[in-house]
Amino acid sequence: MLSHANSAARRTSTGQVVTYVLLALVAAFFIVPIIWLVVEAFGGNLGLISGTLGVWGVWLINSTIYSAAGAAIAIATCVPAGYAIATHEFPGRRVLLILTMLIMLIPTSALVLPLFLEANEVHLLTSPFAVILPYSLFPFGVYLSYLYFQTERFNILFQTARTDGCNEWKVFRRIAVPLSKPVAALIVFLNIVASWTNFFLPWVMYWSTDSTSHYPLPLGIALQLFNGETSGEYLGVIQLHTSSPPSAIAFLLLATIAPVVVVLVLAQRWIRSGQFQGMLH
């Protein structure tokens, strides 16, 4: 009896060791590249980096403008739309909801070429709006806002305000908007992470222009890789076509992702709760 219990305990501890070894390997796979990045970035000659900082600053400002403008429009359109779909009754409401959910489940990259063709047609190709407007269409934000405003407790507040004589605009402005802060913050977070890391859309909109002054950061990274000329053919010896030293690239990569990492750390609560993350794709 006693020996049986002992062997059971030993078995569990072997199982635990296997579990932790496995987890350590997994952790290494995910985290070693990031550690390498930090070590490489600060181990290099910072003098080499300073030369590229100026142009990097322009791309950083562009990324900030595009993401901030996109998120501002997203929030201004998503919150009222979700509010109305949840609390109002109007013909077309259900069609709008289903269309919204359908589009939120379509990968944004599926619409990149159509958007390019549209932008080409209306001559908006190299305008900042060619990226800002697509970033600002955020059906998932409408869905989140819709779920949020379905809360029964909120609806009692809205009804009370109406009985007290508030018009619809006042109900929204004085009650719904202040209540929307948590969901608005989540919309901003998800929208900014998506637009900050987007490569395909700005690449398609801006690659044809000679000027790099419109580039957001991901295109700046691509440019670091593109310093050489492409022959379009298989090269006998494959090497990176970049003249920048690895430490400089690592530093710039780190600078690129730093804002997103800060946002991620701030948003840990949501990430851990896990309810909304599938939509980051």
Next chain:
Amino acid sequence: MKRKSPMRPRKSGYLFVAPYVVLLVAIGIYPAGYVVYLALTSLSAHFTGLDNFIDATHNSYFVPAFENIIKFLGIWLTALVIFVVGLSLLLHSLNERVSAAFRFLLYLPAALAGAASVMLWLFMLQPGKSPWGFVLNWLGYHTLGDSLAPAHLPVVFALIAFWSGAGSWIVVMHGALATIPRAALESAKLDGAGAWRTAVYIKLPLIKKWIAYMVIGAFAAGSQLFAEPQLISEATGGLANQAWSPNQLAIFLAFHYDYFNYAAAIAVDLLVAAVICAAVILFRTGLFDVGH
């Protein structure tokens, strides 16, 4: 079931949804309609039926691009199902603080999604530079060219996509596992089920829908692959050719040859696949509240 109150306002709803609807039409519906129109017409705007779709398949890059993407999807989806489900179940059996720390750690590479992760992995795959150099040497890869040999590319792209994307799916699975009633797990324990049996017979069936969602969603997203092959192509001077994936091919035809109608036909192929995936997730998995 929520009762519809007779006091629910009506017309003012249009004012609140109007800005969003304008954006939805201009950025979502109109371009989708326009690309379908281009795909069905010729350069001189004559209706051509399915001609563009058929002609596009005759392009010498067409079949290889779809073969490439299918190989990539096969590897990536298999890896996602095995590792994301396995890791999520494993983490769920640990205590909450350890599990939470791990989830955050695994999620962190999401910050490098897109161009940044490709750039980083170009160094990770360079035997002389990479902290994984010993693994690469052991595999017999001594130069970046060995790591990026054309036959390796589907695996390489799957590796990069997994590294930056698996964490967010693990977080989703965790969310799904967290909804399993404690009572179900307690009674399994009382019945003598160990951690393994509980995972396979109780937890797995309860998150089946989420696994289906992940597979379909990842299929839809993965079939759009662009940044990885494009950047590797640019970084190595055309090792992966500029039409490795269908999306690249569509862009390639549009940019280099102004074949907008062929490009539109390929874009429509991909869009239709994405819409079907979205519709299946929405109407068949039962994960979303489609209103009432």
